[in-house]
Amino acid sequence: GAVVSQHPSRVICKSGTSVKIECRSLDFQATTMFWYRQFPKKSLMLMATSNEGSKATYEQGVEKDKFLINHASLTLSTLTVTSAHPEDSSFYICSAREVAGNSYEQYFGPGTRLTVT
Amino acid sequence: LAKTTQPISMDSYEGQEVNITCSHNNIATNDYITWYQQFPSQGPRFIIQGYKTKVTNEVASLFIPADRKSSTLSLPRVSLSDTAVYYCLVGDRPRDSNYQLIWGAGTKLIIKP
Numbered sequence: 001g002a003v004v005s006q007h008p009s010r011v012i013c014k015s016g017t018s019v020k021i022e023c024r025s026l027d028f029q030a031t032t033m034f035w036y037r038q039f040p041k042k043s044l045m046l047m048a049t050s051n052e053g054s055k056a057t058y059e060q061g062v063e064k065d066k067f068l069i070n071h072a073s074l075t076l077s078t079l080t081v082t083s084a085h086p087e088d089s090s091f092y093i094c095s096a097r098e099v100a101g102n103s104y105e106q107y108f109g110p111g112t113r114l115t116v117t
Numbered sequence: 118l119a120k121t122t123q124p125i126s127m128d129s130y131e132g133q134e135v136n137i138t139c140s141h142n143n144i145a146t147n148d149y150i151t152w153y154q155q156f157p158s159q160g161p162r163f164i165i166q167g168y169k170t171k172v173t174n175e176v177a178s179l180f181i182p183a184d185r186k187s188s189t190l191s192l193p194r195v196s197l198s199d200t201a202v203y204y205c206l207v208g209d210r211p212r213d214s215n216y217q218l219i220w221g222a223g224t225k226l227i228i229k230p
Contacts, residue, residue: 004160006160036220043204043220043221043222043223044161044204044220045220046219046220091158093160093161095160095161106163107163108153108160108161108162108163109160110159110160111158111159111160113158
């Protein structure tokens with residue numbers, strides 16, 4: 001099946017610094033990628049929808065200037081958490097939707113655990 | 118976007134069949150029903166998807182009644198490794214390029230030896 005990777009899998013950073021998380025579709029092209037955040041014992045919360053070559057669409061309450069999303073190619077999307085604070089510590093998950101697929105399946109990455117100290 | 122309601126948790130034993138039911142009373146005509154499995158600190162994994170009646174694959178079956186207001190995920194002969202959170206999702210506008218999934222709380226399934 002289709003594979004989505006994320007890098008890094010785990011990152012610890014100091015408060016005030018920025019962190020970039022990469023999401024790659026390894027064996028398919030994805031026009032649309034989604035970024036989610038998941039707090040402990042909670043469900044996934046959609047942060048933004050990213051279409052290749054255009055600006056991301058952010059969900060209500062998600063600061064677009066803080067969570068910068070770039071989807072420059074059909075296989076790569078990046079999420080940059082700028083000026084991270086401890087409350088940004090969470091599990092960030094991306095998913096990708098295949099270009100030519102008729103099914104409605106999203107392929108999920110393994111997630112990135114961000115800890116801000 | 119249609120919301121879903123699932124039991125918060127369920128327990129079962131190895132070798133048993135487990136059925137998890139999800140309610141989606143406001144499902145729209147174009148909505149598909151999708152189930153995902155998630156282990157701790159991992160991304161969700163697609164299990165099965167359906168529109169109506171019954172769908173079966175190598176890992177599960179999905180039963181959808183005629184009114185489509187609910188669905189039941191059936192896991193045959195579960196093992197300890199099936200302990201996970203299971204999410205039922207109803208997708209809106211599936212052919213829209215911005216099609217997105219709304220995640221409910223999920224069902225935490227615990228399989229005991």
